[in-house]
Amino acid sequence: MIKSKITMAIVAALALGYGTAYAQSAPSDGSQQGSDQQPAPDVKNAKKLQAVTVTGSLIPQSQIETATPIITITADEMKAKGFTTVAEALQQSSFATGSVQGMQDTNSFTTGAETLSMFGLPVGFVKYLIDGRPMGNFPGLYNGSDTFNSLSGIPMDMVDHIDILPGGQSSLYGSDAIAGVINIVLKKHIDAPTIDVRYGWYKDGGGANRRISFADSFSAGKFNSLVGLQFDSTQPIWTKDRSFTKGYFQQGTSPGIPLRDTLVYVPFSYDSTISGMYLSDPNHCQNISQFWGGTTSEHNRPGHGLYCGSPDTPGAGTLTLDSKSASLYTHNTFDVNDDLQLYGDLLYNYSEKKWENGPNTTWWGTAGPSAGSSGGYFWDPTLGGGSLVDLQHSFAPEEVGGYQHIMNKQYENAYMLTLGARGTFGQSNWDYDLGFTHSDDHLRELDFQRVAAGVEGYYSSHVLGPQQGTYSGYPVFTPNYAAMWNPISQADFKSFTGYSNSFAKTWDNLLRGQLTNASLFHLPGGDAGIAMVVEGGNEGWSSTPDPRLLEDVTIDYGNGNTVTTPYFWGTSATPGAGHRSRAAATVELKLPVFSQLTADLSGRYDNYKVGNQNVGAGTYNLGLEYRPFESLLLRGRYGTAFKVPTLSDEFQLPSGYYNTVTDYLNCGRLNFTGPTLVNCPQNVSPTQYNGETYGNPALQPIKAKVWSYGVVWAPIENMSMSVDYLHWSINNEVAQLSADTLSRTEYLCDIGTIDPSTQTCKNAFDLITRGTAGKIINGVQLLGPITHIVTTKLNVANEQVNAITAHFSYGHDIGSLGRLVLGMSYSDMLKHEYQDYVIDPPVDLLRHPNYSTDFKSKGNASLTWLKGEWSATVLANRFGRSPNYAAYASDGYTAKGAAKLPGWIRWNGSVTYNPIKSLGLSLQVTNLFNKMPPVDHTYPGTTSLPYNTDNYNVYGRAMYLEANYKFGQGS
Template sequence: MTVRNSLSPKRSRLSAALFAAILTPVTASTFAQQIEESQKTSTATTLDKVVVTGSLIPQTTKETFTPVTVISAEDIQARGFSSVSDVLQQSSFATGGIQGSQSSASFTQGAETVSMFGLNPGYTKYLINGRPMADYPALYNGSDTFNNISGIPVDLVERIEILPGGQSSLYGSDAIAGVVNVILKTRVDNTTISIRGGTYTDGGGDSGRVTLATGFSAADDRLNGVFGVQYESSEPIWAYQRDITKQYYRNGTSAPLASRDWLVYSPFTSYAFLDPNNCANVTDAFGGTEGLQTRPNFGDENYCGSFFTPGYRTLKNGKDSLQVYSHATFDLNDNHQLYADVLYNDEEVKYHVGSNYTWWGTGVEWGYYYDPDLDDFLNLQRAFAPEEMGAGGFENSMNKDKTESWHVTLGAKGRIGASKWDYDIGLTSTRYELDEQGFARFAGPINDYFQNKVLGPELGLDPYYGAYPVFQPDYAAFYTMMSPEDFRSFTGYTSSKSKTTNDMLRGQLTNSELFSLPGGSAGLAVALEAGQEEWSYKPDARLLNGEVWGTTSVDGGGERDRYAAIAELRLPVFDPLTISLSGRYDRFEPDGAETVDKTTYSLGIEYRPVESFLLRGKYGTAFKAPTLADQFQAESGYYNLVTDYYNCQLLGFDPTEVDQCPAAFSNRQFFGTTEGSRDLEPLNADVWNVGFVWAPLPALSFTADYFRWDIRDEVGSQDPDGLALREMYCRTGANGYDINAPVCVDALSKITRDSLNRITEIYTPKVNEAQEILEAVNVSANYVWDTGVYGQLMFRGSYTNNLKHEFVAFEGDEPIDLLRNPGWSSDPKSKANASVTWRKDNWSTTLYANRIGHTPNYRARVLETYDDPTGRAGKLKPFTTYNFSVSYSPLDALDLSLSVSNLLNDMPPEDRTYPGTSGAPYNSSQYSAYGRAVYVEARYMFGAK
């Protein structure tokens, strides 16, 4: 038999109805069924105790002092979600913008994550079946540790529980913004196979998914379990498949400006057009869109370019993934059970960073060269066209991220003799291995190729500075296309391998009937943890020694032992009042760095003045230990492009006019460096929440909760473009910046300029400096209406509003209001979702809406203010998308469904403050240009009656 937790005392019919009503927003079908069952009986109802995310002690209600949102498997299918990341990113808690597949050339373009309440993605703790997930080996923004949630098989999910707010007193480090517990299936009654196919109506993104799940039983029903496998394949979406991203913006503040695909430019005379054939030899490039272009007031003004090069990048990754999952239990006897969970993920993600990052120029190797025939210093710059890459075009230069991960738990649980003490001892081992196969231009071969074909032999050093090489290039040869064989002669792939491991032994003792109090039985749980963590990032050696042109990499690695002791005490002081106390001690012992230890605690209160109303509150502390990457990341470099706002400002171009600024400044390549520190301290936070749950009717419930975070000693590094923008404001004194303020001293110290006052390097090490204060409120509602012969209607909604979000970058700075300073944050203040489901007989249909509140427009973001004399800096209107699904069961064993995501095919809100130089005139961290997707699915259950 299966080992079960002890039963609770009997409760009234009203209590059972409340239990059903306040399970917000648990699946509508289960919700309605519980209500019906509670209304059918007038006798007392006995409820099993359950373990809820946010507590270690089994209890009879899922609404406690910590609010938990439950999203079931039925919810996922009905709302048209296609993945776990889709579920979480559309949660009302996910107000923060994130980098992802639309963020070309980001460090983790192949990964998927979430930002709860606008906090760092690494501030959310992710669990699978209650055990921590492995960290993703690559670093978000090249700096931060986080979890990639793309490798969880959505068809094998039983439910997802989202616990907002700081939870370190139970879950330790990382549980700052909240905890997400993905619970996979532990029971399958019938062998089930499902086949799902989908496509986007605007093109691209075709996908197919096959899932098989079965249950098994043996040894006289003592051995029970589940086995499942999911395989999915999807094609990428290319930017040229969407009108908003296929070319440079046509409705902006300036006329579209074609890409500078074949360009000669000078720091003194700007553009120099030196093609005797007026671009005639390159007109076949980029689908025949290349031609002679003009940029007024830029030197000779002419160059060879195209308006359609923005289309040559992926918006959505292509992916092939396989997940295998198994859960098993074996009953040794009535009191003791062995259990095992295994989740394996194999995934390959393909993406392209775009034509803007697939190019060559003389600036990287030589800075400038001197042409004695022109008596000028010059640079050559040229993009690579798909026609030069052979059949398939840019598909021949895709990046590929290959991952393998394991999540294995083995353990035993049961009851100690005739006592009331339950035990649970488990060993969890996680592994995450990543092989990033990056497309590369090899420095020696590519420079040799262009020196042989275009530049010619080096003729000494320039007569003015004695520092720059002298060339007499064949400019006609420069303005020509190359063969695929030539392109392959200097390109290939690098392989950077990284991994994380986390082994944890955990033992817990629980007594939910420790002693009696007027309100019921007190409960106690105590647990000990011991484990070891490892992170290593080993880039391809050629990325570090300069053999790869224009590209470098992160480097580093470390390991540590960790220990923790946890205790939770639940006290039903009297019938309406329950108090919960929890505390945790964590200790991290890294090899080669200082030991970090931290104690956290929390106090929770539940007060029920009447059976249908719950007042709740919690105060506690939270923390995040420096990650292994924070401590052991070696000095790591990268190349990127940044706007030199200061030089543009000196030339009369403010941040909204950088499209008119010379290319030497508006598109400046720099070398960036970052590194970890072994002296970092943990992040500390005070967290609290207060709210209520009200169920005035068995079929109707409301929740409202207020959250507050006071976060100190944040570890972080800064955005290079943001640093360059602030450096300009500091140097010029604009926007009230004081050059002697700490934020200005820091910005100026991080940016290196050469003798010509151009940005060459930006340094962003990790420090314990930043502080945040965040206040937010979440409200939700749930209602079931039984219309009799017309079926059943179920309404649900959730709304989150960030009331306050202040940030201090360095001690001594004035707080920055992230809700009102658009230069620092482009997140919406609010986010909401709502759904209505109709069920009758074998039919079910759901309409789901997801609403993103106001976000700042482009002009407000670059000005860092809404106070704009022109009146154009402002906010975009709220943006709502709709999903629709319908399912039908012609047989008990067969379910057919159709779902449509983004039903109205809405594109991101148009922002006409973008300049014509933009190829993606929308905030890709908040909005998606994917458009409408249509999916059909068939699910068959063998043996169903």
């Protein structure tokens, strides 16, 4: 039986298929296949029918609201609220307050992947499960650094519901479960063969979407199977399709004028009439006026002069992906007898994705190899009696052959296979489940590149001419400037461009065994339960860039003047590969101490073997549920969580670079510190060093203390509300130390501010290498100059977060007019502090916008109407305030114009009509009122994306028509 009014209120809402509940049953596979089983008519099985397995506990139970707050989104709810993908449904949820990179970040490392940040914590701090089994990692590295999970390969039409557990859950689910757990539960049975067809489009153009899916369940004796297929095809939205992004910002801090598509700039000249000016085209851009659809012309920039540019240059990038995907899902069971069932699941996804960054990464200039280390300038002794000059040219579509033909491409093959057996030991209360899961993800990336030798050779022969030595460190050229304003043929462009071809992959094996007894012994409040899990496996990651990305070439500019530079112009890569094995054991106890109080205790130990090193982490959790009366639940939990370092953290291969750094130690010995540091002699600081970075197999797990408390109240039938307060205290976070931080630490250790015997000082001393010959200045003996710094990753960062979440649902009959269901959800970040290194003070991320642009709060409210064959839903989604550009640039709110942007509210809606039992017709609309992000007037006129692409989008209103037909259902 169902025990409380809270449960009845939640079940009533869930039965309608709409409204977010606070706890939702995630039935074990066997219980979901009830119609396919032959139940034994005994007391044991009848008792089990009363219990379900709730995400957040391994023990079946009759209460679906627990010590852990749980949010459930059903498949019907996702569609009714206008969400078109699993990623969108989760990213729009109130708990996803953090800024994340996505498909608008076309120059990032993982444009083709989708993820989220729970409560502003790193994207890798969420544990993703599919039917309770860990999801495999995406092979690409988020922000070029960390492996993570991508949500883009989950077929929407195969999803039954999604459970979200905020807060640390490592005592049950192991590594990564710091911010929370997201369990995507796929369908296990459908009543009839079903075909679903959907077509969508955007009001302002681009983004047309087509989806078709088919699924069927069938049985043959003791064998039961579900097979589903889904195909998606989506056209891109180009920046030219949106008024916000097709040109330069006209409402900012400076006039919105075109960038310098073709430029000859003279920052210094002995001729004062041209010093600091642009050299204008004598033909006033006529030779290239056909560029950018005939919009290229002469423009004036006050204080600098005339140049050639087009207002349409920003329109050549994409805002969304050009994508095609196909997914296969199958779930199969075979009932050997009443006590044993074999099962097998397969989820496979193939996708092709393309995107374009436009001329932002398709240009040439003397800032490349031709200038060597001179900062982008060369010396022309014939211009104005001697001048420093900078050249640049952004390639026009007419030279490229159309930007749609040079898009970056990504191909992904991913699958997850599970085989296992489960059942009951005779007539006992002991259930078992033994399963093996293998996941595999292969990624191929074709990135459009400029070949350094080719593009430099072209401009050397057509514009620069041979290099004539150097002058004060600047290369000397006497260019043919008129050639800068001559078009480049498409054949010439193709001769110095092409694609790099890189591969990456991840794999994971997991063997897991579970024993469960939901009636271990009797307590005053009911039966105590226990679950025990033992698991083991291994995982691997590899990144194999195109070999040319790791290659340097030597370019000869004439007269013996050469420069060594990466093979591809302005691009390099870092390879890596590694694997590790792991084992874990988990125990959970459910103890109904008495009728009003239930305790849930769980503990887990994980061990990872990295090379010859074993890394272990133990976690625990204590949860309490107190019901003073049947309509009220008071709950709380305290425990620990952890995250093992990612495989890329441990196994990225070494890569080198050159840079300069302030020598705090030697400057300090000369008494130049703080405000006087700028007076430190230039022959002492800054100093050039050879830098090196690589993975660190000795990294230790990230650890967290987590706790929460809250209340769930169901004052009347069909109404339920909850409020929960959550806390994270995270330490030992992995961070990549900067050279500046290491140099400062070395100085503080040298003067004793930090104890030289600490690990902090040992790291600084070990990672910095100095030359042997130190200078003596003013009688002070200095150490040798810094020559080498290793900026590897270490366990050095700490983080604290406090947040609050609230939920409300209410269903009400309105007589002959049908039924209304109201749902609301809200999250607010109360505190978020981050300490990058032990010598740094904690940074308040809510007040330092250069560190974080996360939303402080998010909330949504939905209203659903149901009557007979009709249903309709409207959703209001509010994104809270976030810092504007001026606040981000100044890292605060005291600079001119610095402020927080107002909240952004977007409305979605849907209407569904079932003319016959077998047919459902739907109209879904996202961003019903075509609401654009709040205008940020602090962006300069030189930008074409005047909004934070990690928080907002300008896609606008989208409309979708969908038809769902179930064969054999009659009228």
